[in-house]
Amino acid sequence: MLLVVRRPESLRVAEAFLKTDMGVGCALLERADLLHRFLQARATDAIGALWSPHEVRVESRDAIPRLTRWLHERWGVEFLFNTTTLDVDPPSIRTSIGRISAAAAIVCPGDDFVSLFADRIASRQLTKCRLSMLRLATPGYRLPSALMSDLGLVRYLGYAALPEAVVLRERLDREQSAQLQHGIHLIVVQSTDGSLVVGDSHHYDDTPLPYASAETERLILDELRAATAIDSPVIERWTGVYASATDRPMVVDTPMPSVRTVIITSGTGASTAFAIAEEVVGDLYDQTFEDLK
Numbered sequence: 001m002l003l004v005v006r007r008p009e010s011l012r013v014a015e016a017f018l019k020t021d022m023g024v025g026c027a028l029l030e031r032a033d034l035l036h037r038f039l040q041a042r043a044t045d046a047i048g049a050l051w052s053p054h055e056v057r058v059e060s061r062d063a064i065p066r067l068t069r070w071l072h073e074r075w076g077v078e079f080l081f082n083t084t085t086l087d088v089d090p091p092s093i094r095t096s097i098g099r100i101s102a103a104a105a106i107v108c109p110g111d112d113f114v115s116l117f118a119d120r121i122a123s124r125q126l127t128k129c130r131l132s133m134l135r136l137a138t139p140g141y142r143l144p145s146a147l148m149s150d151l152g153l154v155r156y157l158g159y160a161a162l163p164e165a166v167v168l169r170e171r172l173d174r175e176q177s178a179q180l181q182h183g184i185h186l187i188v189v190q191s192t193d194g195s196l197v198v199g200d201s202h203h204y205d206d207t208p209l210p211y212a213s214a215e216t217e218r219l220i221l222d223e224l225r226a227a228t229a230i231d232s233p234v235i236e237r238w239t240g241v242y243a244s245a246t247d248r249p250m251v252v253d254t255p256m257p258s259v260r261t262v263i264i265t266s267g268t269g270a271s272t273a274f275a276i277a278e279e280v281v282g283d284l285y286d287q288t289f290e291d292l293k
């Protein structure tokens, strides 16, 4: 990942990040080094970049169907599509197509706070976050990696929680208050066909509306042009919604000894799901099948 830095205040945050455990393996690039990796940035006022070799990108649109197929073919997992779960009370699970018998259950309702264990979820005071996303036509060359910009340094806690981020935040408040108001920060990744997935904005509401404003899109594209000089046309737009909380990255609840409810409340479930699943399944298995050990 290349985080293109356009302000000295951002450089200070990047330098501080490198001294943390999370900065291991990352490096600060001067402008010349940035241009060596990403020549197109010559048309921007970038003064350098934070380089990280750690990120791996997965195209959810392809990966999720392939994962589903593999789980079914390799492990015999049965998926019940177009089915609503109405009640979870092991060994009985009542669904819209009948009862299922199960010793234990993990409920992952995403942003559906009202269908299962609604009273317990309500006590966690969660809300929802709506994001605007774009796909742009290929710029005609391969990006060196995922790209980000200064705005990411005041959004992601690994950077934003550093003391050095306070001064950057003050400057961005003055210069890019519209972007901050719409929760905009920049991530650009390239698909195999060359097109770019560009995000995103963050609007919080208990009942998010589906409308994505043209102004939000303009602000995302302004940041894209400023940080990367990419100016390709938009070919696709979509919004997504995820569960959100101000005070915790996820909720793991135990409504019954043989049931867990898991809700990721930080928009990071695609990256963290496997690790969380390992912990939750391990714990549930230990507790539920204690007698069998």
Ligand SMILES: Cc1cc2nc3c(=O)[nH]c(=O)nc-3n(C[C@H](O)[C@H](O)[C@H](O)COP(=O)(O)OP(=O)(O)OC[C@H]3O[C@@H](n4cnc5c(N)ncnc54)[C@H](O)[C@@H]3O)c2cc1C
Residues within 6 Å of the ligand: 083, 084, 085, 086, 108, 109, 110, 111, 112, 115, 116, 131, 133, 239, 240, 241, 242, 262, 263, 264, 266, 267, 268, 269, 270, 271, 272
């Ligand atoms: C636009 C966007 C971009 C994102 N980008 C990233 C990213 O770059 N990196 C990252 O790590 N994360 C990202 N996320 C967050 C990530 O997608 C979520 O954290 C993750 O999908 C949560 O997974 P989940 O399975 O818990 O919930 P979900 O993916 O929300 O799935 C829950 C499913 O359960 C179904 N359901 C709910 N109740 C019932 C019921 N009673 N019966 C039957 N089905 C039910 C829902 O319909 C839904 O299909 C992004 C999210 C969005 C919206």
